[in-house]
Amino acid sequence: MQKETLFVCAECGLHYRDEKTADQCRQWCLQNNSCNMAITRFSVERSKKMEADQRPEGETRVFDRKAHWEKIYAEKKPGEMSWYQEDPAMSLRLIEERGLSPENRLIDVGGGASVLVDRLLEKRYQHVTVLDISENALRHAQARLGASGNNVTWVVDDVTKFTVSEPYHLWHDRAVFHFLTDEEDRKAYVAKAYQALVKGGVLIVASFAMDGPTQCSNLPVQQYDAESIRRPFGEKFEFLREEGELHRTPWGKDQKFGYFIFRKKAE
Numbered sequence: 001m002q003k004e005t006l007f008v009c010a011e012c013g014l015h016y017r018d019e020k021t022a023d024q025c026r027q028w029c030l031q032n033n034s035c036n037m038a039i040t041r042f043s044v045e046r047s048k049k050m051e052a053d054q055r056p057e058g059e060t061r062v063f064d065r066k067a068h069w070e071k072i073y074a075e076k077k078p079g080e081m082s083w084y085q086e087d088p089a090m091s092l093r094l095i096e097e098r099g100l101s102p103e104n105r106l107i108d109v110g111g112g113a114s115v116l117v118d119r120l121l122e123k124r125y126q127h128v129t130v131l132d133i134s135e136n137a138l139r140h141a142q143a144r145l146g147a148s149g150n151n152v153t154w155v156v157d158d159v160t161k162f163t164v165s166e167p168y169h170l171w172h173d174r175a176v177f178h179f180l181t182d183e184e185d186r187k188a189y190v191a192k193a194y195q196a197l198v199k200g201g202v203l204i205v206a207s208f209a210m211d212g213p214t215q216c217s218n219l220p221v222q223q224y225d226a227e228s229i230r231r232p233f234g235e236k237f238e239f240l241r242e243e244g245e246l247h248r249t250p251w252g253k254d255q256k257f258g259y260f261i262f263r264k265k266a267e
């Protein structure tokens with residue numbers, strides 16, 4: 001079968017059958033930090049979606065979250081992904097500020113191939129768990145860490161569904177919760193975080209800010225500020241504070257993040 005040539009918008013990653021439209025998309029994304037529906041409707045991804053929307057009832061295709069992420073991590077190297085950080089300084093500082101002891105238990109949910117786990121091991125934390133829906137993602141981190149990866153608990157599962165064996169003192173999530181655009185998924189995540197933490201345990205959630213991107217990895221995201229993040233978490237977690245961060249993608253584009261810190265309330 002003959003392979004089709006596609007042109008990609010380097011900003012949002014959508015694909016086009018002609019170079020001109022891909023360039024229009026890139027120009028728009030660069031100037032507006034978001035996509036223009038009048039342009040993206042010509043993308044291969046949107047055309048497929050429109051096709052699916054026109055399918056007769058009962059023939060809907062369900063989005064396979066795991067397959068999506070496995071594919072991303074199979075096709076790209078960690079340093080080629082928009083969320084890649086050489087130095088997860090903000091996460092590390094916010095974790096260190098909590099003054100945990102090396103025996104305390106920490107979990108990085110949706111940790112992917114992040115080097116945060118490397119830094120936590122260097123800081124002598126003895127009980128670090130990295131959970132991700134993608135096994136391919138964790139393989140990148142394991143290959144990088146070599147033997148010291150044996151000191152980490154690796155869990156391949158969906159954060160909304162995993163089984164907590166022993167509670168954690170700190171839960172860290174950079175750029176995972178914001179993909180949960182479905183209310184039921186958000187509720188399941190919050191219930192899981194509550195169940196997974198000891199009383200007074202710390203929850204750090206980093207998401208795109210209100211003026212940050214509207215999508216990532218071709219998926220829509222929910223942006224948050226200190227007020228809106230309290231809606232899903234506020235009932236079970238006490239809000240402590242927030243910090244903003246300007247993340248620069250490997251291709252030099254700035255993305256605004258918010259880091260929100262909570263403490264688990266008593267039952």
Ligand SMILES: C[S@@+](CC[C@H](N)C(=O)[O-])C[C@H]1O[C@@H](n2cnc3c(N)ncnc32)[C@H](O)[C@@H]1O
Binds near residue numbers: 083113
């Ligand atoms: C944008 S990346 C962020 C990765 C990492 N936290 C970082 O800062 O480099 C999102 C990560 O969440 C994972 N992920 C997405 N949905 C998930 C879910 N429902 N449960 C667990 N992991 C998930 C993806 O596989 C991916 O590694």
